[in-house]
């Protein structure tokens with residue numbers, strides 16, 4: 001028989017860190033709430049028959065968001081054999097609110113007070129035996145980060161499985177207890193004794209989902225409702241507030257005796273840093289500066305040098321190493337293929353197809369690794385959480401939910417988990433807007449496109465990459481403002497409260513883990529989706545019909561060129577009507593890395609590499625700065641890759657909404673690119689044509705949509 005232990009606790013209390021330590025797995029740990037939105041299972045190291053389940057963080061058992069529903073449903077439907085309740089030792093009071101509810105479930109509960117390293121460093125003290133007596137369950141102290149006390153915590157939890165079920169020691173006030181007893185007697189006596197209390201409390205709070213689960217008859221509902229109403233009238237409050245208030249009163253009463261937190265006379269270091277970093281006026285400039293520095297280093301200077309080496313050296317002619325000339329992969333591979341007498345077409349497929357395409361993508365790996373290290377550091381130290389806090393202020397000003405910033409933050413890595421993270425948003429319409437707009441932010445697969453355009457056409461200018469992020473954020477805000485003024489999406493936005501974690505130096509292990517995971521998934525994709533894509537592109541750009549019938553032809557006669565020329569006119573108003581660019585944008589819908597690999601093949605980049613600056617030189621023949629930027633914007637904003645579209649489909653859970661989302665993204669991208677290109681041409685060369693007129697009209701329409709009055713909200 002296998003044993004199941006659930007890790008339950010508030011967001012950001014260290015559940016996933018503990019989970020990773022216990023199971024030896026590599027789940028993502030971020031220093032902000034809302035990272036784990038699905039449950040994950042794993043076996044405890046050395047204990048094959050014990051499964052631990054990492055649940056999304058919750059503040060209470062009254063769920064408001066889909067992820068909270070996941071966590072609660074797991075607890076009441078699958079009933080784990082024991083609950084290991086992780087508590088942030090630095091904010092006991094808030095954490096115990098959940099604990100008081102967990103003890104009512106009728107499942108053995110063990111409390112693990114985490115972050116003890118911080119508590120002790122601050123000179124705090126927690127009387128665990130006293131707390132255990134008050135709560136009626138075992139209490140242990142751990143530090144998941146330092147790996148202290150975790151095996152013991154797991155052992156205590158495993159022991160608890162065979163022990164007695166935890167019985168809540170907390171009593172509500174007399175009248176409330178009386179009503180709860182009534183409810184149990186009237187409608188819950190069919191349930192096992194130890195589960196009745198939880199359901200009684202939920203019914204008292206008029207929890208809709210629970211009422212549905214229990215399938216009460218109308219008679220039963222009205223019977224207990226009379227009872228509850230009487231109690232509410234007597235206490236002059238509604239059921240839910242009565243329960244909440246009494247829980248906090250109880251926590252207050254036990255907490256005084258159990259903990260000693262050294263009064264911190266002066267502000268903590270974190271508070272001091274936050275005074276500056278989240279300052280009303282300085283926050284945004286500091287954010288912009290940090291972004292600029294990160295991208296200056298990773299895209300423009302160190303990273304660019306690394307990428308030049310990868311593109312010109314490793315995947316190019318070769319490089320000299322202490323005076324020794326080391327040939328690049330194409331030369332080496334070409335030599336080998338020559339040696340084994342490889343057929344011409346196969347040689348071309350391998351060198352001009354696969355190597356040009358996959359090599360073009362892999363060439364950006366060094367740059368991305370440097371960027372990922374920075375991002376992992378910013379995440380781990382707690383600055384990313386500040387960004388959502390800062391952006392929340394901005395978002396709120398525009399009537400948008402600040403909560404949508406966490407999906408966006410996660411979306412900078414990959415759109416798929418970003419879209420999934422929208423589950424933390426309670427309001428259904430806000431959630432849909434977030435699902436639709438999250439992928440506007442550049443994910444890591446879009447970075448090579450940005451780096452390519454920045455390098456090939458803007459001389460590696462450091463502003464190009466950050467500008468992509470600011471365009472992404474602006475697109476999200478503008479979309480939000482516009483969409484909220486339509487019938488489909490109008491609603492009031494609920495406030496967003498976020499705990500800011502204390503700053504700390506991230507552990508080396510976490511930075512390496514996060515960098516490695518992102519980098520590796522990128523490399524993996526180059527070896528799978530991108531590889532297949534390059535083969536397809538090579539075949540379709542080398543075969544076609546000419547005067548001799550079907551066979552290998554000049555690229556301009558190929559099937560791909562025909563197809564590209566057919567769709568190219570669609571993109572001509574955006575400034576990049578060449579068939580190659582149109583095809584590249586299309587292949588980007590499969591995976592964004594394909595944009596670069598396709599360009600790599602179609603512009604034959606391995607042949608142009610006479611010197612470093614020439615590497616992507618062929619591109620600057622087809623693109624001007626303005627059209628290249630328009631191309632960049634289109635690829636950033638249009639529908640994401642298949643994987644992310646799949647995530648949109650799943651999270652929307654409705655085909656109609658999926659098409660609305662994808663249609664909106666493509667339409668929005670088209671309009672933005674059109675306006676940027678047409679206005680750019682107007683300003684730089686003074687060209688005024690039909691396109692310019694259309695762009696001006698679109699901009700006027702856009703301004704109208706932004707400024708028009710919100711429609712009345714009826715519900």
Ligand code: GDP
Nearest residue numbers: 012013014015016017029030031115143144145
């Ligand atoms: P979750 O949201 O509950 O899954 O929390 P995570 O496991 O993602 O951890 C949130 C943050 O708390 C991360 O930055 C961890 O490094 C940090 N953390 C976790 N456990 C400890 C601990 O025992 N001590 C300290 N100082 N930090 C911790």
Ligand code: MG
Nearest residue numbers: 015016035036
């Ligand atoms: Mg987690």
